[in-house]
Amino acid sequence: MPSIGETSKRTGVKVPTIRYYEQIGLLPAPGRSAGNQRVYDAAMLERLAFIRHARDLGFPLSDIQDLLAMADDPDRSCAAADVIATRQLASVKARIARLTALQQELERMLTQCSHGTIADCRVIEVLGNHDLCTQDHTG
Amino acid sequence: MPSIGETSKRTGVKVPTIRYYEQIGLLPAPGRSAGNQRVYDAAMLERLAFIRHARDLGFPLSDIQDLLAMADDPDRSCAAADVIATRQLASVKARIARLTALQQELERMLTQCSHGTIADCRVIEVLGNHDLCTQDHTG
DNA sequence: CCTTGAACCTCTAGTGACTAGAGATCCTAT
DNA sequence: ATAGGATCTCTAGTCACTAGAGGTTCAAGG
Incomplete structure (x- = not known):
């Protein structure tokens, strides 16, 4: 179970940034070790990698919030995800x-x-x- | 002698932004009317237009600060201005x-x-x- | 002269997405 | 046992504005 530092290395998201994402509610609060240090599991690492990638593609955190909620709900239509990505594409252009x-x-x-x-x-x-x-x- | 609102219209810089530029020292404090309202002269309007244009071109305010200082000193070499513009071009590219x-x-x-x-x-x-x-x- | 309403004043706080620092605690290796 | 690096919380700073509160001044109409 990786520490925040290890998680940072694996996902490429800086340690203070991971804490920041938790603070603003983009990442759920992880478990803690006996000494009160954050401990991340595989699902958390995936979520962070998703965020990292979306940020690399220029999505604002508010959009990423929405995209994560969709990813958590696989039966829904992906039309909303398309809308967000299309909007982002227009903004990039x-x-x-x-x-x-x-x-x-x-x-x-x-x-x-x-x-x-x-x-x-x-x-x-x-x-x-x-x-x-x-x-x-x-x- | 235009008021801040008139100055805003003529330069395309919003009123709060003009006050902000004054606050951070990018624009000198203008004269005041009897009722303590800001009054701008031609030199000030030119300076604001210069800032506006440089901002449109994506220069950060710190660079604009430097460029304005150069513009005030016409005998100096323009090498430093070239350096700033070249750096900005690289950043844009x-x-x-x-x-x-x-x-x-x-x-x-x-x-x-x-x-x-x-x-x-x-x-x-x-x-x-x-x-x-x-x-x-x-x- | 009086009133209305737009434009002006100062000041503080919020935006997005972090980043930096202080001061304290924990974990690992020797 | 101790040295150091990693972690913890909390606050404040970045950039270039933007928004709002609460008060004053100015120009036009009656």
Whole structure:
């Protein structure tokens, strides 16, 4: 029965983060040793691995809460899980689009800079004057 | 001489955010009217527009602090500004790469889902078992 | 001149998802 | 028996805001 440190190593979730998940109710409170230290079983390790993976995929903890509740209830329709994943996909796509616009603007700023003094610096100038942008990177 | 509300409208920075920037020292304290209300001048509006634009481009406030200090000192070399912008560009590129991997994984999860019950749901299953991923989307 | 209501003021606390630190206790190996 | 690392609880800090309470000021209409 692994300690919190061992559990952390096996799942890749940091020790304080595991305690944090317990505190906010995402993980049930584990058993305790005679000396009051947390002891995790296999089901708990799986649950943590699930959380870790979903976090890696960018799901917010509130969504993970919902997904865990579904995983605990295998007979239900998975439509709700699809909704959450679809929403997450849309959010990821939106962020990519936005970041791509930023990337182009930053590259343009940097290639136009003649590396002289601040007075002639294209980086500073563009930041001060949005009209110099080609991309719409607002919003 | 615009009030904080007018300034907000002109720069697109929300009123509480303007006060917040003043509080953390990013914006100097403006003048006040007879009734103790903030009054902004043209230089202040420019400074706020600069901040707004840099935030849109994803710069953290600490970097913006540095960029503003440079903008105030036009004779200096712009090398430091280049360093900040280059760092920001690298960070944006890294985020795009990561998000693109996530996007592919999410799309794969969703296309494989047969829309039945949770027990057969590919979304839930993939989340519970990282070995089912093709992409390396960790880190 | 008076009133209404929007805009303004300060201050505190909450968000998400942790992270850091203090100070105490426990466990393992020598 | 002791040294050290790991664990415990608790509080506070991070980033960039956002929300709310409770009070004041300003501009317009009557």
